[in-house]
Amino acid sequence: MGVAFDSSDRDLSFRIALEYFDDLRILFNAKCSGLEPWQIVSYAISLCFLIAYIKRMTRSNEPPLVQIRKSIFSFLRSLPWVRRKLEADLAKAQAEIEDEVHQSDHMREFYKFLPERCMDTEEILADGRRYAMMGERRYMQHYDPQTREEDMKLSAKLFDLFAHTDPHRSDAFPGVRKMEAEILKMTCAMFHGGKDSCGVVAGGGTEALMLACLAYRNRSRARGEWRAEIVAPSTAHPALDKAAAFFDMTIKRIQVSETDDRANVGAMKRAIGPRTCMIIASAPNHITGTVDPIEKLAKLAQRYHIPLHVDCTLGGFVLPFMEYADYSVPAFDFRLPGVTSISADLHRYGQCPGRLSVLMYREPDT
Template sequence: MTNFHHLQGLQSLLPLISLVTRKDSALEVYKEMLLLYLEEGRRQVNSRCAELEPWQIIGATFITTLGAVWIKGFLFQHESNISHVMHGNLRWLIFCVSCYFFCCQVYGDFAWSNPLHPDIFPGVRKMEAEVVRMSCTLFHGGPNSCGTVTSGGTESILMACKAYRDMAYERGVKYPEILAPVSVHAAFDKAAHYFGMKLIHIPLDKKTMKVDVKAMKRAITKNTAMLVCSAPQFPHGIMDPIEEVSELAVRYNLPLHVDACLGGFLIVFMAKAGYKLAPFDFRLKGVTSISADTHKYGYAPKGSSVILYSDKKYRHYQYFVAPDWQGGIYASPSVAGSRPGGIIAACWATMMHMGESGYIDATKKIISTARKIKAEIRKIKSVTVFGDPEVSVVAIGSDVFDIFRLSNALTTKGWNLNTLQYPSSIHICCTVLHTRPGVADRFIRDVQEQVAIIMKNPKEKTTGMGAIYGMAQSIPDRSMVTEISQGFLDCLYSTEVAKSNNSHMNGNGKAH
């Protein structure tokens, strides 16, 4: 039977063999070859379908068509989804795939819009207003609460600092000061640098890792422009004692900014998810502004955040207006002039798609996972968990061995943890990705195994990036670290680096 089929195959090629021996033009040869292939294909299909009933043929055709349409949509329409996987943004991919596709479509529809021109793009203006109003409501803002959408947490923080600086100027303060915990985000350092303010770092309670309220009280002077708390802070995931600091703010008639950039869209849903937290928002009289990133646990695309105020009088100090410009009256609410309307639209779409139930479900999974990790890590000898983290970040340190050794070891296991300094530590920031079955258990097991290996020789020196990071902390002249960092940033813009990368490309533009 096999030989017979071979003969049939050879026989079908005979016309082709005769074609190539003729002196016809190449086009005619290819045309006749195509016709022969089509004829052979028709014959093969007919022979294979000869014993099938009509309903079977129709059913198979229908299923095949549906499959082809699905594959086409996955490969081409959702190409950006695959890009997110390549860049490690798995949290979004796994948790909210349909939302992602929906928001990409919305972004595309508003990609050319610009909120600087609300008369031309009224839809984006309305969406920004609704994002702000929804956020104010989540943080228990009253009818006079307000805010703006910004490009990220840093801009939100800059805007609050700028507003309170101008308020301090108005009351005669020449050298405005920001009182903030040493654990506060570096964006406050940037704000002080940009706006000519002085940042006074307040120490933490060494046991709780919360800001020392008594020390903050002692630091208040006539130059104090604002107080700051974190909810939670980035290094250790600790909620500052915002209630106590709020009382200070009221007593001394000072504005209090709560930086909730990291966990803002978790903490507002924790009560409904079954986790109690002390008040941290506009329910407290002293809290006058809050920054929260919609592009973190709000699951919006990167480049979106909100700065919220308890009253419109604070937001007015954030605005910039140039009334005498020859190009007309120029007014903008934040740092940027032109802004990407597509980001605002996608942020609005994300919040509408997720809804309260979606956010509560995500919060419940993330908080339960983070607390499981916290509880299990605490059981491991030779390592410590800093403070009592209540949200999504768990920071780990050790008094027995160099914690950066553990960081290096976990990196080889596929974990990407943040390295911290003063004190040396590492932390894991839990996302929806970590809530998948077995992920948290694997992390805990890997920590247990690697600590056991390290403890066989706890005094061994750290190598690799851990050694570099540890050494950087020990340099007394911090200007050296600054210069090295500036050199690194310069390299990012170096054309020589680009040329070097291009030299490793092949003819198709793909890296070897």
């Protein structure tokens, strides 16, 4: 037989609970009686920031001790005298690295723009031989001069000169490193990059796009957000999904406009959130071949202070040449302030014999 509780018992329990809460209120007020209003407000705001920080830490995959250590180091690096010391050391290290990589290049003259006139075969081969000799001066000094001369005679074509090289070994093959630097600088100029534009040479469009995602993910984490998010049209490169899986990111695929298969700017604007680390646009995309409204997306990215990456890996390299031929091409590159990075394939319309892409940034701190 169960025990029945009437309404009077429930009312009694409620009154007892209220008395406990009232005792706590009196105790709390007594403890805070010596505090001024500004102190109470400051403590409340500090508590809110602490709760937000703990909540952000719990969303991270890194151990709490690692996050605390990084936060401490980040605070120390922000101190003025520490920041000045770090900047001085970085500048010194950069100068040492430049001297090291250029030690075989005594002239230190670089192609920064496409030549105004077509270079003939002999001129190209002459430049190629000069670049190849940079590595030979350092690593083939013990070779017999006659043998070295015979080896050079076998190199009848530019491709043969560098078939044995490894771009990852820039110390052994400085000529390859210099050619990559020149390719990057000329491409930045074609896409209207300024004097601070920079980037990397990649082995394909997928690698270039993934490197951009990695850079913006690291940028997001440096600002305290550990769940970086990509906002991209549904027609954007599938490498974005690979990057999200590799780099612990999430991606929002937004359906394109039904009328023209281009990015829906309004829908992408609604998809932007506090975790958004980058916006993607295509010129053109890999599904329908349409060019997204990059001017509108650039304004959107600039308004919300979010990086905008323009993927030109599917034939986008031809767009600058169309401008040179007096075709009307809407702005899609670094002329738009909101565009922070661009990826382009040189093996599509760039006459590159193998898979080669470039990833360009507006500036080093993008």
